[in-house]
Amino acid sequence: MSTLEISHLSKSFGALKVTDDVSLTVPSGELHAIIGPNGAGKTTLISQLSGQLRSDAGRIAMDGRDITGTTMPERVHLGLARSFQITQTLPGFTVLENVALAVQARHGSSFRFWARVASEAALNDAAMAALKEAGLDHRAEARASALSHGEHRRLELACALATEPRILLLDEPLAGVGGEDADAFVAALRAMKGRFTMMLIEHDMDAVFRLADRVSVLVYGRIIATGTPDEVRSDPAVRTAYLGEEEENAA
Amino acid sequence: MTDMTASAPAGRAPALAGRVKAAAILFVLFALFPPVVMLADDPFLVLIGTRILAYAIAALALDLILGYGAMVSFGHAAYLGFGTYAVAILSSYGINDIVLQMLGAVVISAVFALVTGAISLRTRGVYFIMITLAFGQMAFFFFISLSAYGGDDGYGLSQRSTLFGTQVLENDFVLFYATLAVLIGLFAICHRIVGSRFGRVLTGIRENPTRMEAIGYAPFRYQLTAFVISGCMTSLAGVLLANQAEFVSPAFMSWHRSGELIVMVVLGGIGTLAGAIGGAVAALLLEEVLGMMTEHWRLWFGLFLVLMVLFSPRGITGLVEKIGKGRS
Amino acid sequence: MTNLFVLQLLNGVQLGVLLFLIAAGLTLVFGIMDVVNLAHGVLYMVGAYFVATFASLTGSFWWGLLLMLPAAVAVGLILELVVIRRLYTRSHLDQVLATFGLVMIANETVKIVWGVSPLSVPTPEILSGSVPLMGPLQYPVYRIAIIVAGLAVAGALYLVINHTRIGMLLRAGATNRAMVSALGVDIGKLFAIVFTLGAVLACLAGALVAPILSVDTGMGESVLILTFVVVVIGGIGSIKGAFLGALLVAIVDTLGGVFGPILLRSVLDPSAAGQAGRMLAPMLVYILMAAILCAKPAGLFGGRG
Numbered sequence: 001m002s003t004l005e006i007s008h009l010s011k012s013f014g015a016l017k018v019t020d021d022v023s024l025t026v027p028s029g030e031l032h033a034i035i036g037p038n039g040a041g042k043t044t045l046i047s048q049l050s051g052q053l054r055s056d057a058g059r060i061a062m063d064g065r066d067i068t069g070t071t072m073p074e075r076v077h078l079g080l081a082r083s084f085q086i087t088q089t090l091p092g093f094t095v096l097e098n099v100a101l102a103v104q105a106r107h108g109s110s111f112r113f114w115a116r117v118a119s120e121a122a123l124n125d126a127a128m129a130a131l132k133e134a135g136l137d138h139r140a141e142a143r144a145s146a147l148s149h150g151e152h153r154r155l156e157l158a159c160a161l162a163t164e165p166r167i168l169l170l171d172e173p174l175a176g177v178g179g180e181d182a183d184a185f186v187a188a189l190r191a192m193k194g195r196f197t198m199m200l201i202e203h204d205m206d207a208v209f210r211l212a213d214r215v216s217v218l219v220y221g222r223i224i225a226t227g228t229p230d231e232v233r234s235d236p237a238v239r240t241a242y243l244g245e246e247e248e249n250a251a
Numbered sequence: 252m253t254d255m256t257a258s259a260p261a262g263r264a265p266a267l268a269g270r271v272k273a274a275a276i277l278f279v280l281f282a283l284f285p286p287v288v289m290l291a292d293d294p295f296l297v298l299i300g301t302r303i304l305a306y307a308i309a310a311l312a313l314d315l316i317l318g319y320g321a322m323v324s325f326g327h328a329a330y331l332g333f334g335t336y337a338v339a340i341l342s343s344y345g346i347n348d349i350v351l352q353m354l355g356a357v358v359i360s361a362v363f364a365l366v367t368g369a370i371s372l373r374t375r376g377v378y379f380i381m382i383t384l385a386f387g388q389m390a391f392f393f394f395i396s397l398s399a400y401g402g403d404d405g406y407g408l409s410q411r412s413t414l415f416g417t418q419v420l421e422n423d424f425v426l427f428y429a430t431l432a433v434l435i436g437l438f439a440i441c442h443r444i445v446g447s448r449f450g451r452v453l454t455g456i457r458e459n460p461t462r463m464e465a466i467g468y469a470p471f472r473y474q475l476t477a478f479v480i481s482g483c484m485t486s487l488a489g490v491l492l493a494n495q496a497e498f499v500s501p502a503f504m505s506w507h508r509s510g511e512l513i514v515m516v517v518l519g520g521i522g523t524l525a526g527a528i529g530g531a532v533a534a535l536l537l538e539e540v541l542g543m544m545t546e547h548w549r550l551w552f553g554l555f556l557v558l559m560v561l562f563s564p565r566g567i568t569g570l571v572e573k574i575g576k577g578r579s
Numbered sequence: 580m581t582n583l584f585v586l587q588l589l590n591g592v593q594l595g596v597l598l599f600l601i602a603a604g605l606t607l608v609f610g611i612m613d614v615v616n617l618a619h620g621v622l623y624m625v626g627a628y629f630v631a632t633f634a635s636l637t638g639s640f641w642w643g644l645l646l647m648l649p650a651a652v653a654v655g656l657i658l659e660l661v662v663i664r665r666l667y668t669r670s671h672l673d674q675v676l677a678t679f680g681l682v683m684i685a686n687e688t689v690k691i692v693w694g695v696s697p698l699s700v701p702t703p704e705i706l707s708g709s710v711p712l713m714g715p716l717q718y719p720v721y722r723i724a725i726i727v728a729g730l731a732v733a734g735a736l737y738l739v740i741n742h743t744r745i746g747m748l749l750r751a752g753a754t755n756r757a758m759v760s761a762l763g764v765d766i767g768k769l770f771a772i773v774f775t776l777g778a779v780l781a782c783l784a785g786a787l788v789a790p791i792l793s794v795d796t797g798m799g800e801s802v803l804i805l806t807f808v809v810v811v812i813g814g815i816g817s818i819k820g821a822f823l824g825a826l827l828v829a830i831v832d833t834l835g836g837v838f839g840p841i842l843l844r845s846v847l848d849p850s851a852a853g854q855a856g857r858m859l860a861p862m863l864v865y866i867l868m869a870a871i872l873c874a875k876p877a878g879l880f881g882g883r884g
Contacts, residue, residue, distance in 0.1 A: 050465070076467030088465065090458035101455050104448060105467035111476070112448040120448075163466050323672050370869050373876040376671055377615050377815065381807040382872065388804045389865035396858045506804065510617075510679040517676060547691060553683030560677040561665050 001028040001196050002063045002079060002166040004049070009058030011041075011048055011221075018044045020221035022058070026167075031189075031198040033208045036218035037241075042201045043085055045218065046171045049199070050082040051075045062167065076105065079166030083156040085175055085201075091145035095136060095155055098144050099127035102162035127162060134158035135188060150181045157188070167197045174204050186211060209233070217241070274438055274525035277532075281431050285424050297423045298495060299539070304430040305491040307531040308437055310515040311524060312484035315441055317513065318522030319450065320477050321457040323380050325509050326367070326387025330482045332394060332504030333360045334489015339406050339499040349412035349420065349429075349490065356486040363390070364482030368475050387509055394501040405500025412494055420494060430491045434528070437484055441524050444480070453477050514556065582716045587837050588830065593722050595829030596729030600784035601802060602809040602821040603736060604777020610816020611752040611759075612770055614666055615674045618658070618681035619781055620803025626651060626782025627789040627798060628689060631698040640703040640790065647786045648779065655778025659771050667770065686796050697793035725787050732780070733822060740818055749773065805832070808868050814881025823879065828864050835863040 004026040011019040018041040026032045034042050047053040049060060051072035060068045067075055090098050097118075103126040104110060104117070117123065131137040136154040139147065147155060153173055160168055173189070174182055186207050192198070193211075202208045208215060209229040216226040217238050225235045232238055281304065288296045309331055316322040337356035346352065367386040371379050400406040411420045419425045444450050455463050456470045463470055493499050502508075511534065519530025537555075541548035605619045629650050634643030662681060666674045706724045709717035740746035748769060752759040760766055785798070792798065809828050813820025840856025847855060871879065 052461075052464070071469065072464045073467045073469040076465065082465060084461075084465070088459055088462040090455050090462055092458050093455065097451070101451060101463075102466035104451070108448075110448050110452045110468070110473070113450075114443050114447055116443075116446045117448045117451050118446065159462070159466055317672075323675060325675065367869075370872050373872070377609055377613065378811060378877075380615055380671060380675060381811050382868070385804060385808050385811065385865055385868060389862050392861035392865075393858060396861055398854075398857070506800075510675070510682075513672075513675065514679070517672065521672075547687045549683040550687035550691070553680040553685075553687065556680030557662060557677050557684065560669070560673050560680070561662065 001194075003028045004080075004167050004197060004199065005059075005061040005064070006049070007059045007061075009045070009048060009060065010056045011044055011053065012056055018221050019048060019055070022218075022221070022223055024216060024223060024226065026197055026199060028063075028197055029194050030213045031193050031200060031211055033200045033202060033212035033215045034218055035202070035205070035208055035215060039220075040218045041221040042218055043171055044221075046082060046169050046199070046201060050080065050169055052082075073105075076163050079164065080169070081160045081163040081165035081167070082169035083160045083171055083173055085171040087152040087156055089144040089147075089152065089155055089159075091143070093144055094140065095131065095142050095144055095147070095158075096124060096127055096140040098155060099130050099158050099162045100124055102159045103127050103130070106162075106164055127158075130158045130162040133161055133188065133192075135184060150177050153177055153185070161192075165196050167199070168192075170198060170200045170202075172201050172203060174202055174207055182207065270523060270525050271442065274442075274528065277525065277528055278431070278435055278438075281434075282428075285427055294423060297427050301423070301427045301430050301495045302492065303532055303535045304427070304434050305488045305495060306512075306515065306535060307528040308430075308434050308488035308491070309485045309512055310519070310527040310531040311434070311437060311441055312481045312488070313512050314516045314519075314521060314524055314527035315444065315484070316474075316477050316481045317516050318524075318527070319445055319457060320453050320474055322372075322474060322478065323513070324383045324478070324481075325380050325506065325513070326383035326385075326390075327482070327485055327512050328504040328506065328508035329363065329387040329390035330360045330485035331489040331492060331508065332390055332501065333363065334486035334491075335493035335499040335503050336394060336397075336400065336489075337486070338412060338490055338493035339400055339408060342408060342410070342412070343400075347410065347413045348416070349414050349494070352412055353487055353490050356490050357483045360482045360486035361479050364479040365475070368478035368482075372471055372474050372478065384506055384509070387504065387506055391501050391504045391506070394504065401500070403501065405498055405502070408493065408497045408499065411497060412490070426491075426494055430495075433487060433491065437487070438524060438528070441484075445524065449473065449476070582714065583837065584834075585712065585716065586718065587833050589718055589722065589726070591830035591833035592826065593726050593729075593829075594833060595826035596726050596733070597784045597788055598802070598805060598809050598829050599733060599822050599825035600729060600787075601781045602806045602813070602825050603733075603818055604774075604780045605806055606810045606813065606816055606818065606821045607749060607773050608777050609810060611749065611773055612663075612667055614663060615671055615678065616663070617675065617678040617803065618685065619777070619806065620799030621682055621685040622651075622654065622778050622781035622799075623785040623802055624689065624794075624796065624799035625654060625685070626785030627700075627792070627794040628693055628698070628785075629782065630786035630789045631700045631794050632693075634700055640700065643700070644786055647782060651779045651782035652775055654782070655775035656771065658778065659774040663774055664767070664770070682799075686799075689796050695796070697795040699793055700789040702790040719791075721790060725791075728787060729784075732783070736818060745769075745772070805864065808864055810878075812868055812871050812878055814875075814878030817878070817880035820878055820880035828867070831867050832860075832864050836860040839863065 006022055006024045009019055009022045010017070022045065034045065036042055044053065048055045051070060051074070055068065059066060062078060062080060067078060067080070090101070100123045103123050107122065128137055128140060131140055134154040134157040136151060136158055139151060144155060157173060174185055177185060182204065189211055200208070200212065212229055214227060215229055215232045216223050217232060219241050224241060225232055225238050227235065284300050285297050288294065309327065313324065313327050316324060334356040337359065338352050341352050341355050367383070371382045371386070374382060395403050411426070414420055414429070420429060452463070452468055452473050456468070456473060460470050489503065492503065515530040515534045516527045517530065518533050519526030519528065538548065538552065541551050545551070601619065601623055605616065608614055608616050626647060629647040630643045633646040634640045637643060637646070662677060666677055702721050706721045709719050710723070712718050740749055748759055748764055752769070759769070805828060809821060809824040812828065813824030839860045840853050843852035843856050
């Protein structure tokens with residue numbers, strides 16, 4: 001488990017400020033949710049934190065160690081993993097192979113050219129464990145491209161888990177998942193609480209308020225409020241800027 | 252996109268074994284070729300067979316990066332050239348041993364692949380194709396201006412390479428079987444690489460580089476390694492080709508040759524290894540047959556290529572996949 | 580020495596102008612349609628053969644040049660309609676294979692129609708001879724005419740691209756393809772126009788150069804690769820990049836061949852310098868390309884990597 005410190009992080013696309021001077025500290029073991037209306041820059045923030053996008057300014061640190069200049073693969077090796085909102089799998093690989101590759105990245109060299117990787121029990125066992133945790137172990141032998149949407153979301157989670165994260169960034173893990181599936185997913189996330197620090201982007205307010213220790217509200221790239229779910233729910237600025245809008249839309 | 256992705260997971264291990272079986276059948280047919288030719292009393296055919304085997308080696312090597320790494324290298328003929336000139340240049344300094352010549356070819360190819368690959372792999376797609384093509388052409392022009400070895404006109408070899416101090420390779424049959432042995436050895440190596448940890452990472456990068464970065468792999472180093480391995484293997488084909496032709500010239504490394512290597516790999520089905528070998532045989536036989544029928548065989552070969560791409564809904568790659576699916 | 584330098588510089592500019600004409604179309608096709616077209620060099624060759632044929636039929640280079648233009652438009656349109664159009668949605672590998680096939684077809688067809696021996700095109704009367712440049716230095720009028728014509732086309736292209744609606748679409752398309760379709764433009768038509776424009780420019784380059792080169796089947800090949808280098812250096816989709824890249828490549832290629840050995844002679848003994856110079860000169864443009872790509876992987880003016 002690690003502490004994630006973000007200070008004065010910024011990112012612009014042309015004239016558009018997508019991340020605007022964001023500062024936030026997520027203490028070790030916390031599940032921190034980021035909510036905000038569409039286009040608030042949530043996914044951009046995750047991409048900056050994971051190293052997929054370079055930041056224009058600001059600093060990102062893990063346990064006090066500056067990681068702003070590192071690449072995405074380097075951050076994974078430091079224990080910072082992410083899942084994607086739009087599923088990114090290896091479509092031609094089986095579910096087990098998808099996850100075993102994530103395990104392999106953290107265990108031993110990948111510059112081994114002769115031994116058959118398919119028969120490495122250690123890799124497969126660790127991958128199966130991650131799959132079980134994500135509730136997808138029964139589909140281990142299926143090809144990733146044959147999975148349903150909900151199963152894809154689980155594979156995303158399993159891959160991230162298999163990298164043995166100390167901080168896990170989850171980008172809308174529940175997107176497009178409904179009903180019982182969603183409940184099971186929330187239960188799985190809850191079970192993981194305390195094992196690593198989590199930052200969760202989610203549209204499902206119900207899930208967010210059930211899971212999160214603290215919540216930050218992002219609007220137009222700025223954090224307008226941070227606090228416990230109850231604090232945030234009753235924050236007047238949040239109500240007008242975000243929750244109010246939702247109700248209007250719903251009406 | 253390839254057999255690997257097309258085959259159902261449950262049938263996966265059998266599919267792999269099937270591919271080894273297909274290769275084994277090809278190798279047995281190759282091995283039976285010289286005796287049959289002896290019966291037909293046309294020893295020249297053995298030389299043609301050796302040429303086909305040498306190109307099969309090059310196609311196999313190219314398939315490793317084209318099929319498993321999705322790197323469309325349009326400069327692979329350069330490595331054929333390094334192999335052929337390693338024979339010519341080393342033998343002019345009295346080094347005739349084929350193992351040493353192969354070593355020389357591999358060293359030069361590794362250096363060239365490392366430098367040009369590092370530059371090319373910083374780019375993607377169209378850029379990668381054009382840059383590898385340009386570097387291939389650079390090597391081509393280098394040997395054209397190498398007047399000590401005949402430049403444009405090429406350079407005749409006074410003798411074939413020696414093997415452990417003997418001149419057995421002067422015999423066309425021995426050269427054929429030596430080439431076949433190299434082909435089988437390299438196939439085994441490629442097959443192991445593809446099924447290894449490294450191979451899985453390489454294939455994963457082909458499938459989705461973003462996913463690979465998100466689980467901790469920096470694609471560049473794996474792609475570059477594969478690129479270097481492929482270049483080195485291709486140069487071995489060059490060493491054997493020089494011995495087959497007893498002649499070296501920049502023509503071995505023209506960009507047309509690079510294009511033909513790609514055609515071979517695609518004809519046999521990319522990302523299947525055995526397919527690349529079959530594709531080399533098919534392409535060269537097609538060339539020979541068309542060449543016997545008309546001096547303008549290139550016209551028909553070109554037409555064949557264009558029609559194949561246009562009238563298969565997903566291109567040649569799709570067509571091969573379809574045929575492959577129908578078979579399995 | 581100065582004279583030689585000026586002379587070679589002019590030769591370099593002349594080659595650069597031609598390379599630009601070819602590269603302009605290629606970079607747009609790459610940038611806007613994302614198609615690898617190996618057959619672009621073929622168009623340059625076809626332009627030269629057209630002008631050779633029409634000039635000998637009419638007895639006039641000018642008629643030849645004039646008749647070449649509609650023929651080039653026809654070739655461009657047919658090629659786009661029959662083959663290239665079907666490649667837009669295909670993988671780069673399919674594009675490589677199909678256009679590689681086109682190169683084979685075109686080269687053999689030219690051999691069948693025009694034979695294997697090179698054709699020559701007489702320099703038009705009015706542009707023959709040389710003019711004094713400085714001191715004893717003379718320079719052929721025709722080469723100057725090529726430079727002027729090429730620059731004129733480059734200027735016209737600049738105006739079209741920067742001051743017309745279609746130019747605006749081209750610029751938008753080269754950097755962001757989705758934007759063009761979002762504007763409600765008939766993409767199919769735009770692509771056909773771009774490809775045909777590129778084909779005509781390449782044919783024009785071939786036609787212009789015909790009187791000072793022998794017209795043969797290999798002429799498209801060496802130019803194709805040089806043009807690729809130009810496009811890569813300039814940045815895919817950038818006309819400005821193609822112009823500067825073409826001049827850079829041509830001048831380095833021309834001056835390097837002459838002055839490389841001379842410069843080397845100051846550090847090596849003459850025979851070694853000659854040998855090394857001859858070997859290095861043809862590689863110079865590729866080394867230049869590698870150096871530029873190391874600094875800027877997307878080329879000098881490339882938006883996308």
